[in-house]
Amino acid sequence: MKPTTRTDSDHGDHTPDRDCVxxxxxxxxxxxxxxxxxxxxxxxVLEKHADFFRDFRGDTIHPSTIELLGELGLRERFLRxxxxxxxxxxxxxxxxxxTMVDFRxxxxxxxxxxxxxxxxxxxxxxxxxxxLPNFELRLRTEATGLIVERGRVRGLRATTTTADGAAADxxxxxxxxxxxEIRATxxxxxxxRTSALRDAAGLIPDESGVPIDVLWFSLPKPADPPPPTLAxxxxxxxxxxxxxxxxxxxxxxxRKGGAELFRAEGLPSLRQxxxxxxxxxxxxxDTLTDWDQVKLLSVQLNRLDRWYRPGFIAIGDAAHAMSPxxxxxxxxxxxxxxxxxxxIAGHLAAGDAPSEVLAAVQRRREQPVRIMxxxxxxxxxxxxxxxxxxxxxxxxxxxxxxxxxxGRPAARGEVHRHRAPSRARHHAGTxxxxxxxxxxxxxx
Numbered sequence: 522m523k524p525t526t527r528t529d530s531d532h533g534d535h536t537p538d539r540d541c542v543x544x545x546x547x548x549x550x551x552x553x554x555x556x557x558x559x560x561x562x563x564x565x566v567l568e569k570h571a572d573f574f575r576d577f578r579g580d581t582i583h584p585s586t587i588e589l590l591g592e593l594g595l596r597e598r599f600l601r602x603x604x605x606x607x608x609x610x611x612x613x614x615x616x617x618x619x620t621m622v623d624f625r626x627x628x629x630x631x632x633x634x635x636x637x638x639x640x641x642x643x644x645x646x647x648x649x650x651x652x653l654p655n656f657e658l659r660l661r662t663e664a665t666g667l668i669v670e671r672g673r674v675r676g677l678r679a680t681t682t683t684a685d686g687a688a689a690d691x692x693x694x695x696x697x698x699x700x701x702e703i704r705a706t707x708x709x710x711x712x713x714r715t716s717a718l719r720d721a722a723g724l725i726p727d728e729s730g731v732p733i734d735v736l737w738f739s740l741p742k743p744a745d746p747p748p749p750t751l752a753x754x755x756x757x758x759x760x761x762x763x764x765x766x767x768x769x770x771x772x773x774x775x776r777k778g779g780a781e782l783f784r785a786e787g788l789p790s791l792r793q794x795x796x797x798x799x800x801x802x803x804x805x806x807d808t809l810t811d812w813d814q815v816k817l818l819s820v821q822l823n824r825l826d827r828w829y830r831p832g833f834i835a836i837g838d839a840a841h842a843m844s845p846x847x848x849x850x851x852x853x854x855x856x857x858x859x860x861x862x863x864x865i866a867g868h869l870a871a872g873d874a875p876s877e878v879l880a881a882v883q884r885r886r887e888q889p890v891r892i893m894x895x896x897x898x899x900x901x902x903x904x905x906x907x908x909x910x911x912x913x914x915x916x917x918x919x920x921x922x923x924x925x926x927x928g929r930p931a932a933r934g935e936v937h938r939h940r941a942p943s944r945a946r947h948h949a950g951t952x953x954x955x956x957x958x959x960x961x962x963x964x965x
Contacts, residue, residue, distance in 0.1 A: 539563045539657075540869045542677055542705035544664035544718050546573065548639070548851045549837030550711035551646040553858035558656035559593075560866040565703055566656075567679055569663035569712075573643040580763060580770065581848030582635040582642065584627055586855050591631070599645055604637035605749070605764045612752045613799075621751070636764050639851070661696070664712060667721045667833065668702060674832035676704035677718065707865065707874040708833045711854075714821055716839035722830050726823035729898060731844055734780060735761070735772040735818040736791070742767055743804045750801075758798035761845075771795075771802075772818070772845070780817045788812065820844050822894055824887075829879035836861060840883075841890045844897040853890060860885050 541557050543550045546568030554566040582604075590596040610622040625632050650656040661682040668676040682696040710718035719726075740762075753760045761772040773795060775783060783791055792806045809815070821842040828840045837854035861882050868875055 537676065537704045537706050537872075539565050539703060539705040541565075541707045541709060542703045543567065543709040543711055544677060544679075544716075545710070545712035545837070545839070546570075546643065546647075546658065546660075547711060547713060547837065547854065548642070549839075549854035549858045550709070551643055551650070552855045553709060553711065553836070553862055554656060554658070555593075555646055555650040555653070556858065556862035557866060557869070558650055558653040560862070560870070561655060562866060562869050563655045564657065565705070566658050567662040567664050567677075567703075568658065568660050571661050571684065573640040573647070575640065580636050580639055580765070581851060582637055583849070583852040584624055584631040584634060586852050587631045587633075587635060589855070589859060595645075595649060598649075599642075600635075602637060602641050602645060603766065604635050604641070605766065606633040606635055607749050607764070608633050610634065610751050611748060612754060613747075613750055614754045616755075618748075618750070638765065642851075662701070664710075664718050665700075667708065667718060668704065672831060674708050674722070674830055676702060677708050678702050706832070706869055706872060709861070710833070710835040710839040711837050711858075712839055714823070714838040714842040716835060718833075719825070719835045719839045722833055722835070724825050724827060724830070724835060726825050726840075726842070729822040729824075729894065731820045731822045731898070732777050733774050733820050733844075734777050735774055735820060735845060736780065736783065737770070737772045737816045737818055738809055738814050739765075740769045740771050740802060741805050741808060742769060743801060747801055753799035753801070755798055758794055760795055760799040760802070762799065762802075769802075773798075777820070784812065791815070818845070822897060824890060824894065828883040829876065831876050832874055834861065834879045834882065836886075840886075841894070843890075843893065846897045847893075849893055853893065856889070857882075857886050 540562040541553075541564050543554050543564065543566045546566050550566050550568075554564045558564045587596060587599075590599050608623070608625050609620045610624075612619055612621050622634075624634055647658055650658065659679075659681065661684065662679050663682075664677050664679045666678040667674050668678060679701050681699045681701055683699070684696050708718070710716045710722070712718060749764045750762050753762065759774040761770075761774070763770040763772075773791070788809060788811075792809055795806050795809075796803045822844050824841040825835060828835050834840075836857035838850065840857065841853070843850040843853060864878050864882050864885075865874060868878055
Protein backbone atom coordinates (compact mmCIF):
# COMPACT_ATOMS: atom_id res chain seq x y z
CA MET A 522 0.00 0.00 0.00
CA LYS A 523 1.36 3.41 -0.99
CA PRO A 524 1.96 5.61 2.07
CA THR A 525 0.16 8.94 2.12
CA THR A 526 0.18 12.13 4.11
CA ARG A 527 -3.03 13.96 4.82
CA THR A 528 -2.90 17.66 5.62
CA ASP A 529 -6.05 18.87 7.37
CA SER A 530 -7.41 22.13 6.01
CA ASP A 531 -9.62 23.09 8.93
CA HIS A 532 -6.62 23.81 11.18
CA GLY A 533 -8.84 22.95 14.11
CA ASP A 534 -7.43 21.99 17.45
CA HIS A 535 -7.75 18.29 18.24
CA THR A 536 -6.98 16.69 21.57
CA PRO A 537 -4.49 13.83 21.07
CA ASP A 538 -5.88 10.36 21.67
CA ARG A 539 -2.49 9.19 22.94
CA ASP A 540 0.78 10.67 24.11
CA CYS A 541 2.64 8.47 21.63
CA VAL A 542 1.64 6.19 18.77
CA UNK A 543 4.24 3.77 17.42
CA UNK A 544 4.07 2.02 14.05
CA UNK A 545 5.79 -1.36 14.23
CA UNK A 546 5.80 -4.05 16.91
CA UNK A 547 9.44 -5.06 16.51
CA UNK A 548 12.14 -4.67 19.17
CA UNK A 549 12.36 -0.86 18.82
CA UNK A 550 8.61 -0.31 18.91
CA UNK A 551 7.85 -2.73 21.74
CA UNK A 552 10.67 -1.53 23.99
CA UNK A 553 9.75 2.12 23.43
CA UNK A 554 6.08 1.38 24.07
CA UNK A 555 6.90 -0.44 27.28
CA UNK A 556 9.21 2.29 28.57
CA UNK A 557 6.80 5.13 27.86
CA UNK A 558 3.82 3.27 29.32
CA UNK A 559 5.91 2.45 32.37
CA UNK A 560 6.45 6.21 32.73
CA UNK A 561 2.68 6.67 32.92
CA UNK A 562 2.18 7.82 29.34
CA UNK A 563 -0.63 6.72 27.03
CA UNK A 564 0.96 4.60 24.29
CA UNK A 565 -0.38 2.62 21.34
CA VAL A 566 1.79 0.21 19.33
CA LEU A 567 0.54 -0.96 15.94
CA GLU A 568 1.64 -4.28 14.45
CA LYS A 569 0.37 -5.21 11.00
CA HIS A 570 0.59 -8.97 11.55
CA ALA A 571 -1.65 -11.12 13.71
CA ASP A 572 1.28 -12.24 15.88
CA PHE A 573 5.06 -11.89 16.17
CA PHE A 574 5.93 -15.21 14.55
CA ARG A 575 8.32 -14.51 11.69
CA ASP A 576 11.34 -16.73 11.18
CA PHE A 577 14.84 -15.64 10.15
CA ARG A 578 14.74 -12.41 12.16
CA GLY A 579 17.39 -11.08 14.52
CA ASP A 580 17.82 -13.45 17.46
CA THR A 581 20.87 -11.90 19.11
CA ILE A 582 20.41 -10.17 22.48
CA HIS A 583 23.63 -8.50 23.58
CA PRO A 584 24.80 -8.01 27.20
CA SER A 585 23.88 -4.31 27.12
CA THR A 586 20.25 -5.29 26.43
CA ILE A 587 20.27 -7.89 29.19
CA GLU A 588 21.61 -5.22 31.55
CA LEU A 589 18.77 -2.92 30.46
CA LEU A 590 16.25 -5.66 31.29
CA GLY A 591 17.91 -5.90 34.70
CA GLU A 592 17.41 -2.18 35.30
CA LEU A 593 13.75 -2.66 34.43
CA GLY A 594 13.36 -5.62 36.78
CA LEU A 595 12.71 -7.99 33.87
CA ARG A 596 16.03 -9.80 33.63
CA GLU A 597 15.25 -12.95 35.61
CA ARG A 598 11.87 -13.49 33.97
CA PHE A 599 13.44 -13.03 30.54
CA LEU A 600 16.23 -15.50 31.26
CA ARG A 601 13.66 -18.16 32.16
CA UNK A 602 12.56 -18.24 28.50
CA UNK A 603 13.89 -21.03 26.25
CA UNK A 604 17.14 -19.46 25.06
CA UNK A 605 20.85 -20.11 24.67
CA UNK A 606 23.64 -18.25 26.47
CA UNK A 607 27.02 -17.78 24.84
CA UNK A 608 30.09 -16.54 26.69
CA UNK A 609 32.09 -16.20 23.48
CA UNK A 610 31.42 -15.71 19.80
CA UNK A 611 33.54 -18.21 17.89
CA UNK A 612 34.18 -18.62 14.20
CA UNK A 613 35.99 -21.38 12.33
CA UNK A 614 38.29 -19.89 9.69
CA UNK A 615 39.91 -22.39 7.32
CA UNK A 616 39.43 -25.10 9.94
CA UNK A 617 40.91 -23.06 12.79
CA UNK A 618 38.56 -22.13 15.65
CA UNK A 619 38.96 -18.52 16.78
CA THR A 620 37.24 -16.56 19.55
CA MET A 621 36.13 -13.31 17.97
CA VAL A 622 34.39 -11.82 21.03
CA ASP A 623 34.84 -12.78 24.68
CA PHE A 624 31.93 -11.65 26.87
CA ARG A 625 33.63 -13.00 29.99
CA UNK A 626 35.67 -9.77 30.08
CA UNK A 627 32.51 -7.80 30.95
CA UNK A 628 31.46 -6.90 34.50
CA UNK A 629 29.22 -9.43 36.25
CA UNK A 630 26.53 -10.59 36.00
CA UNK A 631 25.84 -10.14 32.28
CA UNK A 632 28.91 -11.82 30.83
CA UNK A 633 27.10 -13.57 28.04
CA UNK A 634 25.12 -13.08 24.86
CA UNK A 635 21.65 -14.58 24.47
CA UNK A 636 20.25 -16.25 21.37
CA UNK A 637 16.46 -16.22 21.58
CA UNK A 638 13.86 -16.41 18.79
CA UNK A 639 12.67 -12.87 18.23
CA UNK A 640 9.01 -13.85 18.57
CA UNK A 641 9.70 -15.13 22.12
CA UNK A 642 11.37 -11.83 23.04
CA UNK A 643 8.52 -9.77 21.57
CA UNK A 644 5.82 -11.91 23.20
CA UNK A 645 7.67 -11.47 26.51
CA UNK A 646 7.67 -7.67 26.11
CA UNK A 647 3.99 -7.68 25.09
CA UNK A 648 3.02 -9.67 28.18
CA UNK A 649 4.98 -7.36 30.48
CA UNK A 650 3.58 -4.24 28.81
CA UNK A 651 0.01 -5.57 29.04
CA UNK A 652 0.26 -5.18 32.83
CA LEU A 653 0.65 -1.41 32.40
CA PRO A 654 -2.71 0.39 32.28
CA ASN A 655 -1.74 2.93 29.61
CA PHE A 656 -0.26 0.48 27.11
CA GLU A 657 -2.21 -0.67 24.06
CA LEU A 658 -1.07 -3.14 21.39
CA ARG A 659 -3.18 -3.35 18.23
CA LEU A 660 -2.43 -6.40 16.09
CA ARG A 661 -3.51 -6.66 12.42
CA THR A 662 -3.21 -2.87 12.25
CA GLU A 663 -0.96 -1.35 9.58
CA ALA A 664 0.09 2.30 9.58
CA THR A 665 -0.57 3.79 6.14
CA GLY A 666 -0.06 7.54 6.43
CA LEU A 667 0.42 10.61 8.60
CA ILE A 668 -1.92 13.32 9.84
CA VAL A 669 -0.21 16.69 9.37
CA GLU A 670 -1.60 20.00 10.61
CA ARG A 671 0.18 23.34 10.37
CA GLY A 672 3.38 21.61 9.36
CA ARG A 673 3.38 19.26 12.35
CA VAL A 674 2.65 15.53 12.48
CA ARG A 675 -0.38 15.04 14.74
CA GLY A 676 -0.82 11.28 14.44
CA LEU A 677 -1.30 8.58 11.87
CA ARG A 678 -3.84 6.76 9.78
CA ALA A 679 -3.98 2.99 9.75
CA THR A 680 -5.95 0.04 8.45
CA THR A 681 -7.20 -2.55 10.92
CA THR A 682 -8.12 -5.98 9.61
CA THR A 683 -10.65 -8.10 11.47
CA ALA A 684 -10.00 -11.82 11.11
CA ASP A 685 -12.41 -13.64 8.80
CA GLY A 686 -11.31 -17.24 9.13
CA ALA A 687 -7.89 -18.83 9.47
CA ALA A 688 -6.41 -17.03 6.45
CA ALA A 689 -6.34 -13.72 8.31
CA ASP A 690 -3.94 -15.20 10.86
CA UNK A 691 -1.20 -15.39 8.24
CA UNK A 692 -2.26 -12.80 5.65
CA UNK A 693 -2.84 -9.26 6.95
CA UNK A 694 -4.87 -8.49 3.82
CA UNK A 695 -7.37 -11.28 4.55
CA UNK A 696 -10.49 -10.26 6.43
CA UNK A 697 -12.55 -7.09 6.81
CA UNK A 698 -10.57 -3.82 6.77
CA UNK A 699 -11.41 -0.62 8.63
CA UNK A 700 -9.58 2.68 8.36
CA UNK A 701 -8.73 4.38 11.64
CA GLU A 702 -7.01 7.56 12.80
CA ILE A 703 -4.95 7.84 15.97
CA ARG A 704 -3.89 11.29 17.12
CA ALA A 705 -0.82 11.58 19.31
CA THR A 706 1.64 14.16 20.58
CA UNK A 707 4.48 12.06 19.10
CA UNK A 708 4.31 9.63 16.18
CA UNK A 709 7.16 7.12 15.89
CA UNK A 710 8.08 5.09 12.81
CA UNK A 711 9.52 1.79 14.02
CA UNK A 712 8.10 -0.10 11.05
CA UNK A 713 11.34 -1.41 9.62
CA ARG A 714 13.53 -0.87 6.61
CA THR A 715 10.54 -0.49 4.26
CA SER A 716 8.85 2.01 6.60
CA ALA A 717 5.63 3.47 5.20
CA LEU A 718 5.63 6.34 7.70
CA ARG A 719 9.21 7.28 6.90
CA ASP A 720 8.20 7.56 3.25
CA ALA A 721 5.10 9.56 4.16
CA ALA A 722 7.29 11.97 6.12
CA GLY A 723 9.45 12.51 3.03
CA LEU A 724 12.56 11.03 4.66
CA ILE A 725 14.78 9.15 2.20
CA PRO A 726 17.67 6.96 3.45
CA ASP A 727 21.13 7.10 1.90
CA GLU A 728 21.99 3.61 0.68
CA SER A 729 25.45 2.13 1.18
CA GLY A 730 26.38 -0.52 -1.35
CA VAL A 731 26.50 -3.94 0.30
CA PRO A 732 27.90 -6.69 -1.94
CA ILE A 733 26.17 -9.61 -0.18
CA ASP A 734 22.83 -11.29 0.40
CA VAL A 735 22.05 -14.24 2.69
CA LEU A 736 20.15 -17.45 1.98
CA TRP A 737 18.55 -18.44 5.29
CA PHE A 738 17.50 -21.99 6.18
CA SER A 739 17.10 -24.21 9.22
CA LEU A 740 19.13 -27.38 9.83
CA PRO A 741 19.09 -29.91 12.67
CA LYS A 742 22.22 -30.17 14.74
CA PRO A 743 24.54 -33.10 14.04
CA ALA A 744 24.46 -35.94 16.54
CA ASP A 745 27.82 -34.80 17.93
CA PRO A 746 27.66 -31.01 17.54
CA PRO A 747 30.74 -28.79 17.86
CA PRO A 748 30.90 -25.93 20.38
CA PRO A 749 28.61 -22.99 19.51
CA THR A 750 29.99 -21.40 16.34
CA LEU A 751 28.76 -18.19 14.75
CA ALA A 752 30.21 -18.84 11.30
CA UNK A 753 32.43 -21.03 9.16
CA UNK A 754 34.63 -19.12 6.71
CA UNK A 755 36.97 -20.36 4.01
CA UNK A 756 37.78 -19.64 0.37
CA UNK A 757 34.87 -21.99 -0.41
CA UNK A 758 32.26 -19.75 1.24
CA UNK A 759 30.76 -18.50 4.48
CA UNK A 760 28.01 -20.27 6.42
CA UNK A 761 26.32 -18.94 9.58
CA UNK A 762 25.17 -21.36 12.28
CA UNK A 763 23.10 -19.64 14.97
CA UNK A 764 22.30 -21.98 17.86
CA UNK A 765 18.59 -22.62 18.47
CA UNK A 766 18.72 -25.53 20.86
CA UNK A 767 18.33 -28.65 18.71
CA UNK A 768 18.65 -26.75 15.43
CA UNK A 769 20.74 -24.14 13.66
CA UNK A 770 19.35 -21.04 12.05
CA UNK A 771 21.77 -21.18 9.18
CA UNK A 772 22.67 -18.84 6.38
CA UNK A 773 24.82 -19.01 3.26
CA UNK A 774 26.40 -15.67 2.41
CA UNK A 775 26.20 -15.08 -1.33
CA ARG A 776 27.06 -12.35 -3.81
CA LYS A 777 24.43 -9.59 -4.03
CA GLY A 778 21.78 -10.55 -6.57
CA GLY A 779 23.12 -14.09 -6.91
CA ALA A 780 20.10 -15.98 -5.55
CA GLU A 781 18.68 -16.85 -8.98
CA LEU A 782 22.00 -18.36 -10.03
CA PHE A 783 21.89 -20.63 -6.97
CA ARG A 784 18.34 -21.65 -7.84
CA ALA A 785 19.35 -22.39 -11.40
CA GLU A 786 22.18 -24.65 -10.16
CA GLY A 787 19.70 -26.56 -7.97
CA LEU A 788 19.52 -27.68 -4.36
CA PRO A 789 22.22 -30.39 -4.68
CA SER A 790 24.69 -27.66 -5.64
CA LEU A 791 23.62 -25.48 -2.69
CA ARG A 792 23.98 -28.41 -0.28
CA GLN A 793 27.48 -29.10 -1.60
CA UNK A 794 28.47 -25.46 -1.21
CA UNK A 795 27.25 -25.54 2.39
CA UNK A 796 29.31 -28.65 3.15
CA UNK A 797 32.38 -27.23 1.40
CA UNK A 798 32.27 -24.19 3.69
CA UNK A 799 31.08 -26.01 6.84
CA UNK A 800 32.01 -29.73 6.71
CA UNK A 801 30.46 -30.26 10.16
CA UNK A 802 27.01 -29.93 8.50
CA UNK A 803 27.53 -32.88 6.13
CA UNK A 804 25.41 -35.32 8.23
CA UNK A 805 22.38 -32.99 8.27
CA UNK A 806 22.46 -30.99 5.04
CA ASP A 807 20.30 -33.53 3.20
CA THR A 808 17.31 -32.36 5.28
CA LEU A 809 17.30 -29.35 2.94
CA THR A 810 14.98 -30.82 0.30
CA ASP A 811 12.88 -27.93 -1.05
CA TRP A 812 13.50 -24.33 -2.03
CA ASP A 813 10.53 -23.39 0.18
CA GLN A 814 12.91 -24.05 3.10
CA VAL A 815 15.25 -21.32 1.85
CA LYS A 816 14.52 -17.63 2.38
CA LEU A 817 16.43 -14.76 0.77
CA LEU A 818 17.55 -11.85 2.93
CA SER A 819 18.46 -8.92 0.73
CA VAL A 820 21.09 -7.24 2.90
CA GLN A 821 20.73 -3.48 3.23
CA LEU A 822 22.89 -0.86 4.89
CA ASN A 823 21.43 2.62 4.97
CA ARG A 824 20.86 5.64 7.18
CA LEU A 825 18.65 8.71 7.20
CA ASP A 826 20.33 12.10 7.10
CA ARG A 827 17.47 13.37 9.22
CA TRP A 828 15.41 11.14 11.49
CA TYR A 829 12.67 13.54 12.55
CA ARG A 830 10.03 16.05 11.58
CA PRO A 831 7.96 18.16 14.01
CA GLY A 832 5.94 15.62 16.01
CA PHE A 833 7.59 12.63 14.31
CA ILE A 834 10.75 10.51 14.52
CA ALA A 835 12.01 7.28 12.93
CA ILE A 836 14.04 4.76 14.94
CA GLY A 837 15.52 1.30 14.45
CA ASP A 838 15.64 -0.06 10.92
CA ALA A 839 13.36 2.76 9.77
CA ALA A 840 16.21 5.18 10.56
CA HIS A 841 19.20 2.94 9.86
CA ALA A 842 19.17 -0.55 8.36
CA MET A 843 22.10 -2.62 9.65
CA SER A 844 23.68 -5.65 8.02
CA PRO A 845 23.59 -9.03 9.84
CA UNK A 846 27.31 -8.70 10.71
CA UNK A 847 27.85 -9.08 14.50
CA UNK A 848 24.09 -9.40 15.09
CA UNK A 849 23.74 -5.81 16.31
CA UNK A 850 20.49 -4.78 14.60
CA UNK A 851 18.11 -5.69 17.44
CA UNK A 852 20.34 -4.11 20.06
CA UNK A 853 20.88 -0.86 18.16
CA UNK A 854 17.11 -0.59 17.66
CA UNK A 855 16.56 -1.08 21.39
CA UNK A 856 19.20 1.53 22.20
CA UNK A 857 17.33 3.98 19.95
CA UNK A 858 14.16 3.28 21.94
CA UNK A 859 15.94 3.78 25.27
CA UNK A 860 17.54 7.05 24.18
CA UNK A 861 14.22 8.37 22.87
CA UNK A 862 12.31 7.37 25.99
CA UNK A 863 14.87 8.96 28.30
CA UNK A 864 14.82 12.20 26.32
CA ILE A 865 11.13 12.63 25.54
CA ALA A 866 9.07 11.11 28.39
CA GLY A 867 9.01 14.22 30.54
CA HIS A 868 8.09 16.43 27.59
CA LEU A 869 5.28 14.08 26.54
CA ALA A 870 3.91 14.22 30.08
CA ALA A 871 3.67 17.99 29.59
CA GLY A 872 1.95 17.53 26.23
CA ASP A 873 4.87 18.40 23.97
CA ALA A 874 7.47 16.71 21.74
CA PRO A 875 10.02 19.45 21.01
CA SER A 876 11.90 19.11 17.73
CA GLU A 877 15.15 20.07 19.45
CA VAL A 878 14.79 17.03 21.72
CA LEU A 879 14.20 14.75 18.73
CA ALA A 880 17.27 16.28 17.07
CA ALA A 881 19.29 15.56 20.22
CA VAL A 882 18.19 11.90 20.14
CA GLN A 883 19.40 11.63 16.55
CA ARG A 884 22.75 13.22 17.44
CA ARG A 885 23.20 10.83 20.36
CA ARG A 886 22.40 7.70 18.38
CA GLU A 887 23.93 8.67 15.06
CA GLN A 888 27.54 8.29 16.19
CA PRO A 889 27.39 4.61 17.22
CA VAL A 890 25.33 3.81 14.11
CA ARG A 891 27.89 5.45 11.83
CA ILE A 892 30.77 3.63 13.52
CA MET A 893 29.13 0.21 13.31
CA UNK A 894 27.98 0.68 9.73
CA UNK A 895 31.52 1.62 8.74
CA UNK A 896 32.76 -1.58 10.41
CA UNK A 897 30.03 -3.58 8.67
CA UNK A 898 31.07 -2.19 5.31
CA UNK A 899 34.62 -3.31 6.11
CA UNK A 900 36.10 -0.45 4.14
CA UNK A 901 39.73 -0.85 5.25
CA UNK A 902 41.52 -2.54 8.14
CA UNK A 903 42.34 0.93 9.43
CA UNK A 904 38.63 1.58 9.98
CA UNK A 905 38.55 -1.13 12.65
CA UNK A 906 39.82 -0.56 16.18
CA UNK A 907 43.15 -2.29 16.66
CA UNK A 908 46.10 -2.52 18.98
CA UNK A 909 48.84 -4.29 17.02
CA UNK A 910 47.00 -7.60 17.01
CA UNK A 911 46.09 -7.60 20.70
CA UNK A 912 42.44 -7.80 21.83
CA UNK A 913 40.69 -4.47 21.62
CA UNK A 914 38.55 -2.71 24.18
CA UNK A 915 35.41 -1.62 22.39
CA UNK A 916 32.38 -0.22 24.14
CA UNK A 917 29.00 -1.89 23.83
CA UNK A 918 26.03 0.14 24.94
CA UNK A 919 24.63 3.58 24.35
CA UNK A 920 26.74 4.99 22.81
CA UNK A 921 29.33 2.28 22.00
CA UNK A 922 32.37 4.47 21.25
CA UNK A 923 34.70 2.75 18.80
CA UNK A 924 37.72 2.63 21.07
CA UNK A 925 38.68 3.72 24.55
CA UNK A 926 42.12 4.07 26.02
CA UNK A 927 42.80 1.37 28.63
CA GLY A 928 41.87 2.57 32.07
CA ARG A 929 39.73 5.48 30.90
CA PRO A 930 36.35 5.68 32.68
CA ALA A 931 33.42 4.78 30.45
CA ALA A 932 30.71 7.42 29.97
CA ARG A 933 31.64 9.38 33.08
CA GLY A 934 28.66 10.86 34.87
CA GLU A 935 26.14 8.63 33.09
CA VAL A 936 25.99 5.71 35.51
CA HIS A 937 22.47 5.54 36.96
CA ARG A 938 21.46 2.82 39.39
CA HIS A 939 17.82 2.05 40.16
CA ARG A 940 15.88 0.05 42.66
CA ALA A 941 13.99 -2.91 41.25
CA PRO A 942 10.84 -1.35 39.79
CA SER A 943 7.30 -2.31 40.66
CA ARG A 944 4.48 -2.51 38.12
CA ALA A 945 2.87 0.60 39.53
CA ARG A 946 2.56 3.75 37.45
CA HIS A 947 5.81 5.72 37.33
CA HIS A 948 6.01 9.47 37.07
CA ALA A 949 7.04 10.38 33.53
CA GLY A 950 10.64 11.35 33.09
CA THR A 951 11.92 10.33 36.53
CA UNK A 952 13.69 7.18 35.34
CA UNK A 953 16.69 7.15 33.03
CA UNK A 954 17.36 3.69 31.71
CA UNK A 955 20.32 2.05 30.02
CA UNK A 956 22.91 4.74 30.66
CA UNK A 957 25.89 2.56 31.53
CA UNK A 958 28.47 1.96 28.82
CA UNK A 959 30.06 -1.48 28.75
CA UNK A 960 33.59 -2.39 27.75
CA UNK A 961 34.16 -5.56 25.77
CA UNK A 962 37.28 -7.29 24.51
CA UNK A 963 37.08 -7.99 20.80
CA UNK A 964 39.69 -9.97 18.95
CA UNK A 965 40.36 -9.25 15.29
